Amino acid sequence: SQQGEEDPQALSIQEGENATMNCSYKTSINNLQWYRQNSGRGLVHLILIRSNEREKHSGRLRVTLDTSKKSSSLLITASRAADTASYFCATPRSNDYKLSFGAGTTVTVRA
Amino acid sequence: DTGVSQNPRHKITKRGQNVTFRCDPISEHNRLYWYRQTLGQGPEFLTYFQNEAQLEKSRLLSDRFSAERPKGSFSTLEIQRTEQGDSAMYLCASRPSAYGQGRGELFFGEGSRLTVL
Numbered sequence: 401s402q403q404g405e406e407d408p409q410a411l412s413i414q415e416g417e418n419a420t421m422n423c424s425y426k427t428s429i430n431n432l433q434w435y436r437q438n439s440g441r442g443l444v445h446l447i448l449i450r451s452n453e454r455e456k457h458s459g460r461l462r463v464t465l466d467t468s469k470k471s472s473s474l475l476i477t478a479s480r481a482a483d484t485a486s487y488f489c490a491t492p493r494s495n496d497y498k499l500s501f502g503a504g505t506t507v508t509v510r511a
Numbered sequence: 512d513t514g515v516s517q518n519p520r521h522k523i524t525k526r527g528q529n530v531t532f533r534c535d536p537i538s539e540h541n542r543l544y545w546y547r548q549t550l551g552q553g554p555e556f557l558t559y560f561q562n563e564a565q566l567e568k569s570r571l572l573s574d575r576f577s578a579e580r581p582k583g584s585f586s587t588l589e590i591q592r593t594e595q596g597d598s599a600m601y602l603c604a605s606r607p608s609a610y611g612q613g614r615g616e617l618f619f620g621e622g623s624r625l626t627v628l
Contacts, residue, residue, distance in 0.1 A: 404553075500556065
């Protein structure tokens with residue numbers, strides 16, 4: 401079974417718009433990570449937020465974490481066609497950091 | 512540092528045949544993971560190694576699946592007597608066993624896509 405669940409499953413936006421996707425998880429975490437996957441390719445790590453952090457930025461990415469609600473959000477600002485991809489949240493198991501992934505949000509950015 | 516390398520990238524086989532995938536992790540990474548991903552789903556954990564020791568196997572890894580990492584460097588994933596349900600992307604990832612504060616990411620290869628006819 402998968403630890404995280406992303407919402408929505410799919411998102412279609414116009415270039416220049418913002419994209420927001422959410423992740424809910426079930427158990428206590430040490431950190432939460434977001435990955436991007438282009439079609440047919442491997443996953444690329446985007447950002448990690450620790451359990452004692454509430455918000456983190458990296459370029460056009462903004463991640464929030466609410467441990468009381470067991471949820472996180474990923475915001476991509478000023479989207480570009482190159483942002484078209486699937487985005488996954490992942491949480492590590494505390495004893496050995498094995499990652500569990502959600503089913504992902506597929507983002508399509510229209511030119 | 513050339514990243515995580517997986518071969519072959521694509522494999523088409525007939526049901527009942529055996530297939531083997533290879534993963535070369537980043538050289539200083541002693542943890543290596545195998546994941547399976549089917550269309551529209553996130554990666555599902557299969558197994559992982561700390562150096563040459565296989566520390567955990569998922570229940571997804573039936574007796575037809577075997578993974579090795581003989582010298583703690585590259586790893587192989589073999590599927591015997593393939594079934595159509597084995598069709599998926601097989602992803603390899605690696606990481607150091609210990610990170611500094613605030614890190615924990617996995618480095619993924621490009622995957623090996625298996626199609627069983």
